[in-house]
Amino acid sequence: MGHARQTAGTALGLVLLLGGCAAPGAQQESPQAQGTPSASDPPGSTSAGTGTPSEVTPSEVTPSGVTPSGVTPSGWQTFTTSDGLSFDYPPDWTAKDPGGDLGGAFVDVTNADGKPMAQLRTNIVTGAECTVQYPYQVYDSQPLQALVEPGSADRGMPRYVYESRGDGTGPGPAQNTTAAYGITMMPEETGPLACPMFHLFLWPPSGALFGGTYNPANNLTPGPAALPYLEKAKRYAATPEYQSIRTMITSLRPAG
Structure with missing residues (x-):
């Protein structure tokens, strides 16, 4: 289990950069990532600013010619993990799992x-506490019925989300x-502030x-390189690369 804990720590650096809130039905554990930072971990530090949530409608983020949600583009490849998950990805992208004794998928x-586009990790112990809230924005959101566990109707449905926390000018x-x-x-958050991002599912x-x-x-x-980070993040939602990432992640499903 030691390898699995280290793997979980590395992966959590992607999604618990601001801490986290306890997931429904999840085991409580420290939100601090203990593994080695990945190539996509952000450098530096800045303080959270103020603001209100800003949601973007699909018409604002989806460029013309993009494959509709839930439809896998022709020619895409399929990756299946050893513990029963499958997803589709573009033909010129690469999905690798080093295998070995890591205690779960590590794709x-x-x-x-x-360039790193996404990571898939399984066998992660979840749980953290919401000790502080931040201004937030939601750029994209979609429920994922395929990942609902049998007998878990009392829990929230997993959903895909692209969102941000923090200062909109930094x-x-x-x-x-x-x-x-x-x-x-x-x-889904409803007020002006939100708990840190918690991108984990059961x-x-x-x-x-x-x-x-x-x-x-x-x-x-x-756009110009000097644009604020969160403005760049919002613009990224309208790019073909983002749409490929979205299609890939929302294609995740039980294998078979």
Whole structure:
């Protein structure tokens, strides 16, 4: 289990950059990531600013010619983990799991240029506490019926989300200003402030994640380089690369 804990710590750096809130039915554990930071972990630090949530409608983020949600584009490949999950990904991207004794799936997905697009981790112990709230924005959200566990009707449905926390004027990404995409079981936020991002969902025997942190160095984004980080994150939602990431992550399903 030691290897699995270290794996979980590394992966949690992607989605618990600001801490976390306890997932429904999840075991409580420290929100601090203990593994080695991944290539997509943001550098630096800045303080959270103030503001109100800003949701973007699908018409604002989906460019013309993009494959509709739930439809896998022709020619895409399928990756299946050893513990029973499958997802589809573009033909010029790469999905690799080093295997071995890691106690779960440990899949890295990179684009044709070798830039990290997402990570899939399973056998993760989930749980953290919401000790502080931040200004937030939601750029995209979609329920994922395929990941609902049998007999878990009393729990929230997993959903795909692309969202951010923190200061809308700073350069980012940083400890308190971060945008990320992934799968969550947390309820949708309704007030002006939100708990830190918690991109984890229940998958036997414990939990899993599939997502990544938005980083302008890896994620191609239109517009001037000097734009604030969160403005870049919002613009990224309208790019073909983001739409490929979204289609890939929302294709996650039980294998078979």
